[in-house]
Amino acid sequence: MATPFVQGQLRQEPVSVLVETECACCARPLRFTVDNQLAYSFEDPKTEPLLFVPQVDFGKLKDPSIIDAF
Secondary structure, X not given: OHHHHHHHHHHOOOOEEEEEEEOOOOOXXXXXXXXXXXXXXXXXXXXXXXXXXXXXXXXXXXXXXXHHHO
């Protein structure tokens, strides 16, 4: 999902992505939009998922990617 954001930065254009997924707990569909400023909004205003941003020290990261670190 990072590729559109990288292209947006290189072109100095705003970018947003629509994410379609589901709750890992109850399998309820989730749709939300996130932009290059990390602002997000959910299609259903009653949606209240837990979101987090992983904290990674890239200077000490030995794994081939951030995904492998988890």
